[in-house]
Amino acid sequence: MKLKESLFTRRKFLNWSLTASLAALFGTAVGPVWRFVFPGEVGPEPTEVELKDFPELLPGTGKLFKFGRHPAIMIRTPDGKLKSFTAVCTHFECTVQYKKDTNQIWCACHNGFYDTNGKVVSGPPPRPLEEYDVAVEKDKIIVSRRGVPKGEKPKEKA
Amino acid sequence: MINLKNWFYERTGIEAILDFLRKKQVPDHKYTFWYYPGSILLILIGVQIITGCLLLLYYKPTIETAYESVSFITKYLPFGSFLRSLHAWSSDLIIAIAFIHMFSTFLLKSYRPPRELIWISGTFLMFILLTFGFSGYLLPWNELSLFATSVGTQIAGSMPIIGKYLLLFLRGGEYISGDTLTRFFALHVIILPLILLALAAVHVLLIQHHGMSVPPSVESSPAKKKDIPFYPDFLLYDAVNGLFVFSGLVILALFLPKELGIKADLLAPAPAGIKPEWYFLFMFETLKLIPSMVLSFEGKQLGVMIFALGAVFLICIPFLDRWSAKNKRSPLFTLIGFGILIYIFVMTAISYLGE
Ligand code: FES
Numbered sequence: 001m002k003l004k005e006s007l008f009t010r011r012k013f014l015n016w017s018l019t020a021s022l023a024a025l026f027g028t029a030v031g032p033v034w035r036f037v038f039p040g041e042v043g044p045e046p047t048e049v050e051l052k053d054f055p056e057l058l059p060g061t062g063k064l065f066k067f068g069r070h071p072a073i074m075i076r077t078p079d080g081k082l083k084s085f086t087a088v089c090t091h092f093e094c095t096v097q098y099k100k101d102t103n104q105i106w107c108a109c110h111n112g113f114y115d116t117n118g119k120v121v122s123g124p125p126p127r128p129l130e131e132y133d134v135a136v137e138k139d140k141i142i143v144s145r146r147g148v149p150k151g152e153k154p155k156e157k158a
Numbered sequence: 159m160i161n162l163k164n165w166f167y168e169r170t171g172i173e174a175i176l177d178f179l180r181k182k183q184v185p186d187h188k189y190t191f192w193y194y195p196g197s198i199l200l201i202l203i204g205v206q207i208i209t210g211c212l213l214l215l216y217y218k219p220t221i222e223t224a225y226e227s228v229s230f231i232t233k234y235l236p237f238g239s240f241l242r243s244l245h246a247w248s249s250d251l252i253i254a255i256a257f258i259h260m261f262s263t264f265l266l267k268s269y270r271p272p273r274e275l276i277w278i279s280g281t282f283l284m285f286i287l288l289t290f291g292f293s294g295y296l297l298p299w300n301e302l303s304l305f306a307t308s309v310g311t312q313i314a315g316s317m318p319i320i321g322k323y324l325l326l327f328l329r330g331g332e333y334i335s336g337d338t339l340t341r342f343f344a345l346h347v348i349i350l351p352l353i354l355l356a357l358a359a360v361h362v363l364l365i366q367h368h369g370m371s372v373p374p375s376v377e378s379s380p381a382k383k384k385d386i387p388f389y390p391d392f393l394l395y396d397a398v399n400g401l402f403v404f405s406g407l408v409i410l411a412l413f414l415p416k417e418l419g420i421k422a423d424l425l426a427p428a429p430a431g432i433k434p435e436w437y438f439l440f441m442f443e444t445l446k447l448i449p450s451m452v453l454s455f456e457g458k459q460l461g462v463m464i465f466a467l468g469a470v471f472l473i474c475i476p477f478l479d480r481w482s483a484k485n486k487r488s489p490l491f492t493l494i495g496f497g498i499l500i501y502i503f504v505m506t507a508i509s510y511l512g513e
Pocket of ligand 1: 089090091092093094107108109110111112123124125
């Protein structure tokens, strides 16, 4: 049977295809814009850094250094041990510092205190600071994240 | 001369606009005072655009040059320090007056139908203004602003679900870096201004469309209210207010110039006493007071969620206040309005006294 009128008029068809094209245009733009705006994969953080010419630390002092993209801290405890932690406070990510008088790691932002094992002593930080392994070699110090299998680490020189 | 005027009028049709303004009436009653903050805001935004454009002639948005260029502006350029102080003080005034504007319209229930969209566009304008302040704070790249930004973006980042993306978007990476500065610069000088102008246009056009809101107590007894012409009467008030506020601004900028502080160093520990701008202090203080763990939530996440819900609540007020919508008294929402106001005051005071 042949209908006298078309069920789908030309006008309807044109309206529909114009809307669909516009939707497709904006739809395809979303992905690229999103990926452009979010930096996304900048590569994983290194799990190990080599520090050359790192200054000799006296007992009871600390110094910040760069671990990949974030700051980390190296301290020498009063009894002479070399220890390293991330310097990013677990509260709101301020950079911490070593406080000699109390032998603690201190975040000045909201008065968070950690002991020299990275544990929270007082203040608002919810979690301890991640501690790194420190290996002293002849002319360099190697700082590495714990619990990451050796050998396949992306290295970074500093 | 006359011919030139006619020539111009004929070609622009401006006569119609002037005519319209002459016929436009504005309500006048005992709360008329609360109509002024809105126009003062427009004037101050004008000040920001002009001073901002001037600062932009010298400012260089990279971590190597930002601090130096601001320091150059303030130390060596004629009127440089004054100009920068004007811009900074004006931003403080804008936020303060925007708060006044928001709470006065809240308490006078100006959001009653059909003005819901005016209120909603207004709350979004408020958020935009706060983002302006937040992004502008980082641009001089000094120590205090660096860590305030670090904390601020981290707070935004603790939001459930969208937090992660918000943090990446704001910082341009996991940590604050030169990319963050570039982003904040782009936001501050082009993205936010465009949004602000568009939203402000919507806000003002809607007010034009509906006329200014008259509080229910006045509306119920017409004897308490008369109308005055917008042009010239109301505009003259606006001009006088504008002059007063601008003189105040000049005095502030002259006698209390803004300090630049110490240059930010990404590899330096946070200094003691980092603080956001005064208008974020009440949130900052709240987050400090919440214990680090509440049940199984991290305290900061809880705090951020409360503020996010607060923002949603603010937007939805016109739909929640059923009493005002029916032109009845709405003591509950008056109470809520004062409650929020008192909370902000007390928290800000605690933050100042706690130093
Ligand atoms: S950011 Fe370290 S205590 Fe808050």
